[in-house]
Amino acid sequence: EIVMTQSPATLSVSPGERATLSCRASQSISSDLAWYQQKPGQPPRLVIYGASIRASGIPARFSGSGSGTEFILTISSLQSEDFAVYYCQQYNNWPPITFGQGTRLEIK
Amino acid sequence: EVQLVESGGGLVQPGGSLRLSCAASGFTFSSHSMNWVRQAPGKGLEWVSSISSGSATIYYADSVKGRFTISRDNAESSLYLQMSGLRAEDTAVYYCAKRFGSGSFDHWGQGALVTVSP
Numbered sequence: 001e002i003v004m005t006q007s008p009a010t011l012s013v014s015p016g017e018r019a020t021l022s023c024r025a026s027q028s029i030s031s032d033l034a035w036y037q038q039k040p041g042q043p044p045r046l047v048i049y050g051a052s053i054r055a056s057g058i059p060a061r062f063s064g065s066g067s068g069t070e071f072i073l074t075i076s077s078l079q080s081e082d083f084a085v086y087y088c089q090q091y092n093n094w095p096p097i098t099f100g101q102g103t104r105l106e107i108k
Numbered sequence: 109e110v111q112l113v114e115s116g117g118g119l120v121q122p123g124g125s126l127r128l129s130c131a132a133s134g135f136t137f138s139s140h141s142m143n144w145v146r147q148a149p150g151k152g153l154e155w156v157s158s159i160s161s162g163s164a165t166i167y168y169a170d171s172v173k174g175r176f177t178i179s180r181d182n183a184e185s186s187l188y189l190q191m192s193g194l195r196a197e198d199t200a201v202y203y204c205a206k207r208f209g210s211g212s213f214d215h216w217g218q219g220a221l222v223t224v225s226p
Contacts, residue, residue, distance in 0.1 A: 034212035036153075043203055043216035044153065055214060087153055091211025095167040097143075097155040 002026050002090050006100035012108040013078055021073040021103045023088035028068045032092035035064055035073045038102075039084045047086070048073060075105075083107050110134040110215045112204050117220030124194050128220050130187040130204030135215075138162075138182035141207040144189050146200035147219075156202070157189065172198075194224045 003026040013019045023033065031051035036044035046055040048064035051071055061076040075082055088100040116128040130142070144156040157178040158167045166178055175193040180186065187204050201219040208214035 032210055036213075038153075043219055044213075045216075046208070046212055046214045049209060049212040049214075089153075089212065094211065095155075095158070096169050097158070097211065099153040099155070102152045 001096055002029060002093055002098050004088055004090055004098050004100035006086075006088055006103045008103060009101070010104045010106060012106050014108045015078050015080060017078055017108075019075040019078055019082075019105055021086055021105070023066075023071040023073070023100050025069045025071075025090055027093070029090045029092035031067045032090055033064075033066070033071050034089045034091065036087045036089065037082075037084045038087065044087065078105075080107075110206065112206065112215055112217035114202065114204055114217045114220035117202065117222050119223045119225060120194055121226055122195060122224055124224070125190070125192040126194065126222060128189040128191070128202055128204075128222070130189075130217055132185045132187065132204075132206070135206070137180075137185035142180060142187045143205045143207060143213060144178060144187075145203045145205050145213070145216075146198075147203070148197075148200040151200075154200075158207070159187070191222070194222075196224050198222060199224045 005024045007022045033051045035048040038044045052064045063074045065072045085102045085104050087102050111133045113131045141160050143158045159178045177190040179188045203219045204217045205213035206215040
């Protein structure tokens with residue numbers, strides 16, 4: 001099973017600043033990585049797939065990078081609606097499909 | 109517009125059974141693999157099960173293997189999860205999710221809460 005590890009667990013950033021979230025895979029997953037945003041009481045929303053491709057309707061301030069075992073989600077200028085929990089997910093070697101434990105992005 | 113609507117959640121005693129349904133619309137259901145993903149209260153996401161478009165390929169997480177059964181009815185555009193031998197640790201919101209491309213999930217339902225308690 002591929003273990004996904006996200007860091008930090010909580011990230012405090014001021015609106016308008018840049019946020020950088022990390023995700024590490026326990027073995028190479030090529031670019032088979034997705035990022036999801038989840039707000040309280042809502043289902044997850046696909047943000048990035050293929051490690052760097054923005055999903056439909058996702059603003060350009062969201063960008064993803066990385067391949068192999070190290071991945072980054074960057075939000076260039078945080079808006080109030082961006083504060084949420086973010087999960088990474090690998091789909092390279094499954095079953096099982098595995099998620100990271102999440103990073104909570106909170107307002108500083 | 110893609111819509112996924114889960115139903116069938118509720119309170120069940122340990123050892124009991126429950127059947128979740130997911131009604132799909134707004135896309136060609138029969139062309140897409142579908143999945144169940146759950147989230148225990150205050151916890152992260154856990155993949156539960158996957159079924160291919162024609163039901164030929166089915167996978168389960170080890171935590172539910174032998175107790176849960178995924179199925180689908182393409183004529184009715186519906187996905188199901190039959191859960192038996194339920195345990196307290198199965199308490200979660202269960203989401204149905206449409207697979208996109210190689211394996212991400214581009215659409216999710218609002219979720220169905222399953223609570224396993226005496």
